Amino acid sequence: MKKISCENLSKLYSEIASLQELYLPVKESGVTNYKKYENGAEVDIKTLKTVKSAKDFFFPQTEDMMEFKVNGKNIEINDARKVANPFVIFGVRACDLKSFDILDKVFLQEPVDTMYKAKREASTIITLACNNPEQTCFCKTFGIDASNPAGDISAIIVNGEMLFEAKTEKGAELLNKLTCLEDAGDTDADAERAEIVKKSENLPFANLNLDEFKGENLMKLFDRPEWAELSKACLGCGTCTFVCPTCQCFDIRDFITNEGVRRFRCWDSCMYSEFTKMAAENPRKTQLQRYRQRFMHKLVYFPQNNDGVYGCVGCGRCVQKCPQNLNIIKVIKKLGGKNND
Numbered sequence: 001m002k003k004i005s006c007e008n009l010s011k012l013y014s015e016i017a018s019l020q021e022l023y024l025p026v027k028e029s030g031v032t033n034y035k036k037y038e039n040g041a042e043v044d045i046k047t048l049k050t051v052k053s054a055k056d057f058f059f060p061q062t063e064d065m066m067e068f069k070v071n072g073k074n075i076e077i078n079d080a081r082k083v084a085n086p087f088v089i090f091g092v093r094a095c096d097l098k099s100f101d102i103l104d105k106v107f108l109q110e111p112v113d114t115m116y117k118a119k120r121e122a123s124t125i126i127t128l129a130c131n132n133p134e135q136t137c138f139c140k141t142f143g144i145d146a147s148n149p150a151g152d153i154s155a156i157i158v159n160g161e162m163l164f165e166a167k168t169e170k171g172a173e174l175l176n177k178l179t180c181l182e183d184a185g186d187t188d189a190d191a192e193r194a195e196i197v198k199k200s201e202n203l204p205f206a207n208l209n210l211d212e213f214k215g216e217n218l219m220k221l222f223d224r225p226e227w228a229e230l231s232k233a234c235l236g237c238g239t240c241t242f243v244c245p246t247c248q249c250f251d252i253r254d255f256i257t258n259e260g261v262r263r264f265r266c267w268d269s270c271m272y273s274e275f276t277k278m279a280a281e282n283p284r285k286t287q288l289q290r291y292r293q294r295f296m297h298k299l300v301y302f303p304q305n306n307d308g309v310y311g312c313v314g315c316g317r318c319v320q321k322c323p324q325n326l327n328i329i330k331v332i333k334k335l336g337g338k339n340n341d
């Protein structure tokens with residue numbers, strides 16, 4: 001294990017940034033999001049939930065795919081995909097790290113999404129344990145340990161020092177290059193982790209019951225009358241899907257430029273009325289149907305098709321951001337099973 005005093009973290013950031021592009025949580029205008037590190041940036045490692053999750057690194061909100069240049073009767077087709085240079089993401093929390101596993105199940109299955117894969121392979125992930133999980137965090141419900149996320153390098157703050165442990169060869173290679181770190185010797189990391197586990201267990205939504213979300217209950221859940229009440233206030237704004245680290249729906253669109261057409265993909269939302277609209281018909285005509293689709297996908301369809309892995313990591317972003325105070329916790333409490341009150 002290696003360490004650095006938290007007072008000297010800017011030295012660490014500068015050293016990593018001298019080796020590879022470094023992205024980390026930065027506060028700007030009171031809002032914390034991942035940004036490329038620059039000297040003088042207000043790095044914010046206290047905020048647990050960046051507004052946009054870390055999925056942006058591998059599955060960005062918009063991404064160019066190809067370009068068609070039109071010249072008279074000739075059409076030239078150019079590959080517009082960007083080369084993925086090696087980069088480091090610092091400060092990824094356990095919930096966002098788990099979301100990468102979920103996205104991998106979607107994008108790395110055949111046919112492999114080459115744009116996603118290139119960025120996954122180019123990244124080195126430094127995780128950070130959550131010393132103080134928040135009231136809206138419920139990663140424990142999904143079996144995630146906020147005290148000990150892996151990634152390529154795992155970090156934890158103990159007594160004013162940040163401790164680092166390599167978890168992969170790639171992580172060890174980077175860690176060995178960092179001259180600002182010193183050997184940690186004996187540490188209190190295990191005691192700090194035990195403290196975090198205790199805090200996580202005592203959070204209000206740490207132990208939600210998911211018993212009812214089983215494939216064999218599919219139609220029973222689908223037809224539950226509670227969906228009407230649960231979805232009544234939904235505006236269909238899509239905020240919950242855009243902040244969610246595991247939502248993965250996208251659209252592919254063409255944009256007419258002065259020279260031809262640019263084809264790009266961009267996030268889409270199952271909460272939108274035109275989502276997957278076809279020439280013949282729209283498969284989900286009401287907000288109730290769209291709302292139900294989002295949660296049935298995360299809690300029933302996705303685990304059914306992915307060895308029981310749920311499509312939610314309990315980050316609590318949707319709990320914080322829905323303008324109507326609707327969220328997956330309310331759905332789980334209502335439909336998940338006994339003792340959820």
Ligand code: SF4
Nearest residue numbers: 234235237238240322
């Ligand atoms: S659940 Fe909330 S955030 Fe999601 S679409 Fe409805 S109103 Fe918007």
Ligand code: SF4
Nearest residue numbers: 244312313315316318
């Ligand atoms: S559904 Fe909500 S709590 Fe679950 S991963 Fe998405 S944003 Fe986080």
